[in-house]
Amino acid sequence: xxxxxxxxxxxxxxxxxxxxxxxxxxxxxxxxxxxxxxxxxxxxxxxxxxxxxxxxxxxxxxxxxxxxxxxxxxxxxxxxxxxxxxxxxxxxxxxxxxxxxxxxxxxxxxxxxxxxxxxxxxxxxxxxxxxxxxxxxxxxxxxxxxxxxxxxxxxxxxxxxxxxxxxxxxxxxxxxxxxxxxxxxxxxxxxxxxxxxxxxxxxxxxxxxxxxxxxxxxxxxxxxxxxxxxxxxxxxxxxxxxxxxxxxxxxxxxxxxxxxxxxxxxxxxxxxxxxxxxxxxxxxxxxxxxxxxxxxxxxxxxxxxxxxxxxxxxxxxxxxxxx
Amino acid sequence: xxxxxxxxxxxxxxxxxxxxxxxxxxxxxxxxxxxxxxxxxxxxxxxxxxxxxxxxxxxxxxxxxxxxxxxxxxxxxxxxxxxxxxxxxxxxxxxxxxxxxxxxxxxxxxxxxxxxxxxxxxxxxxxxxxxxxxxxxxxxxxxxxxxxxxxxxxxxxxxxxxxxxxxxxxxxxxxxxxxxxxxxxxxxxxxxxxxxxxxxxxxxxxxxxxxxxxxxxxxxxxxxxxxxxxxxxxxxxxxxxxxxxxxxxxxxxxxxxxxxxxxxxxxxxxxxxxxxxxxxxxxxxxxxx
Numbered sequence: 060x061x062x063x064x065x066x067x068x069x070x071x072x073x074x075x076x077x078x079x080x081x082x083x084x085x086x087x088x089x090x091x092x093x094x095x096x097x098x099x100x101x102x103x104x105x106x107x108x109x110x111x112x113x114x115x116x117x118x119x120x121x122x123x124x125x126x127x128x129x130x131x132x133x134x135x136x137x138x139x140x141x142x143x144x145x146x147x148x149x150x151x152x153x154x155x156x157x158x159x160x161x162x163x164x165x166x167x168x169x170x171x172x173x174x175x176x177x178x179x180x181x182x183x184x185x186x187x188x189x190x191x192x193x194x195x196x197x198x199x200x201x202x203x204x205x206x207x208x209x210x211x212x213x214x215x216x217x218x219x220x221x222x223x224x225x226x227x228x229x230x231x232x233x234x235x236x237x238x239x240x241x242x243x244x245x246x247x248x249x250x251x252x253x254x255x256x257x258x259x260x261x262x263x264x265x266x267x268x269x270x271x272x273x274x275x276x277x278x279x280x281x282x283x284x285x286x287x288x289x290x291x292x293x294x295x296x297x298x299x300x301x302x303x304x305x306x307x308x309x310x311x312x313x314x315x316x317x318x319x320x321x322x323x324x325x326x327x328x329x330x331x332x333x334x335x336x337x338x339x340x341x342x343x344x345x346x347x348x349x350x351x352x353x354x355x356x357x358x359x360x361x362x363x364x365x366x367x368x369x370x371x372x373x374x375x376x377x378x379x380x381x382x
Numbered sequence: 383x384x385x386x387x388x389x390x391x392x393x394x395x396x397x398x399x400x401x402x403x404x405x406x407x408x409x410x411x412x413x414x415x416x417x418x419x420x421x422x423x424x425x426x427x428x429x430x431x432x433x434x435x436x437x438x439x440x441x442x443x444x445x446x447x448x449x450x451x452x453x454x455x456x457x458x459x460x461x462x463x464x465x466x467x468x469x470x471x472x473x474x475x476x477x478x479x480x481x482x483x484x485x486x487x488x489x490x491x492x493x494x495x496x497x498x499x500x501x502x503x504x505x506x507x508x509x510x511x512x513x514x515x516x517x518x519x520x521x522x523x524x525x526x527x528x529x530x531x532x533x534x535x536x537x538x539x540x541x542x543x544x545x546x547x548x549x550x551x552x553x554x555x556x557x558x559x560x561x562x563x564x565x566x567x568x569x570x571x572x573x574x575x576x577x578x579x580x581x582x583x584x585x586x587x588x589x590x591x592x593x594x595x596x597x598x599x600x601x602x603x604x605x606x607x608x609x610x611x612x613x614x615x616x617x618x619x620x621x622x623x624x625x626x627x628x629x630x631x632x633x634x635x636x637x638x639x640x641x642x643x644x645x646x647x648x649x650x651x652x653x654x655x656x657x658x659x660x661x662x663x664x665x666x667x668x669x670x671x
Contacts, residue, residue, distance in 0.1 A: 105482060105485075105487065106487070106488075108482070109482060109483075109487070109493050112479070112497075112555075113492075113493055113496040113497060115552060115555060116496050116497050116499055116500055116555065116556065116559070117496045117499060119499075119500060119503055119509075119512045119556070120499050120500075120503065122512065123503075123512065181404050181405070181408075184401060184404065185401060185402050185404055185405040187401055188397075188398050188399075188400070188401025188402040189401075189402060192394060192395070192397055192398035192401060193394075193395070193398065194394075194395040194396075194398030194399060195395070197398065197402075200402060200406070202655060202658070203409070204405065204409075205608070205651075205654060205658075206647075206651050207409065207413050208612055209612055209615070209616060209647050209650055209651055209654070210413075210417070210616075210647060211616045211618060211623070213618060213623070213627060214420065214626070214640075214643050214647075215416035215417065215419075215420055217419075217636070218415060218416040218419035218420060219412075219416050221419075222412075222415055222416065237412075238408055238411075238412045240404075240408075241404050241405065241407055241408025241409075241411065241412070242404050242405040242408055243405065243408035243409060243412050243413060244408075247405075247408075249609060249612075251405065252605060252608065252609075253564065253567075253605060256568075256601040256602060256604065256605045257567065257568070257571060257601070257602075259601060259667040259668075260568075260571050260598065260601055260667060260668045261571075261668070262668065276394075276397050276401075280401075288571070290566070290567035290568075290570040290571060291567060291571075293567070294563055294564060294566075294567040297563070298501075298560060298563070301501055301502055301504065304504075305504035305508075308618075323504075323508070326508070349511055350511075353503075353508045353511060356508065357502050357503060357504075357508070360502050361495075361502060364495065364498065364502065365495070368491055368494065368495070371494075371566070371567075371570070
């Protein structure tokens with residue numbers, strides 16, 4: 060956008076340099092206004108495109124929020140699409156009660172945060188080996204890792220179940236946390252891959268300089284490579300967090316006692332748990348409460364996202380490099 | 383040369399193994415046994431449900447998949463078709479959006495957050511509820527702003543076609559949050575000084591895209607390509623995965639389901655290895671000697 064602003068006048072000025080000063084000024088101002096028009100049209104186009112598309116992406120969320128505030132009667136009224144007749148904050152009270160929110164939030168937070176820390180540390184460590192050190196069998200082992208990425212937990216759940224049962228890990232968080240610390244776990248291979256790709260783009264000069272100064276490879280990884288790639292860390296943390304948070308297949312297999320359950324695991328039995336606690340039947344017009352509950356489940360994620368977004372910024376300068 | 387003194391190169395090589403050791407140990411502990419078990423199971427079939435008796439059937443399960451089972455091959459072909467159509471679409475779309483979101487635009491945090499929201503909502507129970515309520519179908523029609531009247535003029539068959547296309551696109555777009563995020567991370571790794579010096583030399587935005595952005599973001603293109611392929615093939619809601627799940631857990635043909643899984647995953651794996659092999663030519667790693 061700004062390029063046209065900067066370059067066009069310069070070029071025009073070059074060709075016009077032989078002509079008189081007044082001609083020059085005229086040409087300059089004409090070129091400027093023309094490029095301004097282009098940049099304005101471009102800008103409008105970009106914003107229209109972004110607003111339009113972001114609406115498509117926001118739609119499920121908007122739907123969730125508006126529905127969560129509706130009365131059951133509003134659901135049947137076709138004239139009410141977005142704005143409910145009255146805001147039913149009570150839905151959220153029911154959702155909080157039905158989810159037993161604070162207890163399960165604690166479980167979710169504990170499980171996700173520990174798994175994410177383990178996975179991000181382990182995967183970046185392993186990825187440094189895959190990205191920056193040459194050793195025989197590297198490509199083969201990397202392909203093996205990619206193969207594990209292909210296998211969804213659903214297809215190997217029976218032997219995994221049996222294995223964890225013999226290890227005595229059933230009904231604990233261990234099967235969900237420990238593999239992450241070994242750079243496996245939920246899509247662990249993908250995180251290795253993400254780190255590998257972004258590490259490989261880093262210049263060698265800094266690493267070489269550090270090594271000449273007697274830095275061991277671990278210190279190179281910890282003090283140079285990791286601090287240079289905040290986008291990689293933010294992205295893997297965010298994705299790992301979201302996937303661990305929303306995962307309910309594996310936890311529902313390994314965790315049998317309800318007090319260990321995470322928030323997304325309570326969602327499917329929301330009606331049942333509401334009926335038990337209040338003694339009323341919510342089955343029929345419960346959609347607003349379900350939406351309120353789903354909103355409550357993802358709110359912590361949104362808060363963490365907003366916090367992480369601050370660290371997601373352009374301009375990891377290759378400081379200290381003379382290119 | 384004295385014994386027990388390792389050369390620098392050997393030392394470095396060993397360091398490589400030390401780095402990948404955690405992953406390798408984890409793989410041996412948590413992945414190998416399930417994989418071997420499922421391979422073993424694919425040559426067997428479960429007889430009784432109660433006591434889990436199995437009987438060896440040799441290659442029968444594999445033959446069954448290709449020769450007897452009428453669904454397997456057709457499903458395989460249709461899933462491949464879907465993936466081949468969706469993948470380029472997802473890559474180009476997400477790269478475009480990521481580049482736009484990397485510009486200095488107003489309300490950038492808002493736009494970035496909104497494109498990532500469907501990923502936060504997830505593909506699990508929450509999304510199912512939303513899809514069940516019909517959210518997927520009318521999003522595009524409302525979002526792009528096609529008035530209902532246009533559909534009346536199109537006639538029933540054509541408008542149905544457009545409608546289906548739009549709702550399909552919506553579902554594809556909702557999945558692109560991850561790819562957009564990864565592209566953004568890749569774009570942020572590009573030093574701004576490169577663009578500045580190119581600008582000084584009089585490069586246009588278009589030239590800078592082809593000469594700077596694309597080569598430097600190419601490692602992430604490979605990453606996204608592989609992720610998209612894997613995600614699309616192993617999506618638990620795709621018909622192939624549903625079929626295998628159904629075979630395993632409702633028809634209790636665990637052996638047959640395992641053998642289909644092996645055929646399927648090996649096929650996808652070969653596809654990914656080919657992708658990696660091809661990528662060697664087109665990908666530029668700034669930090670490679």
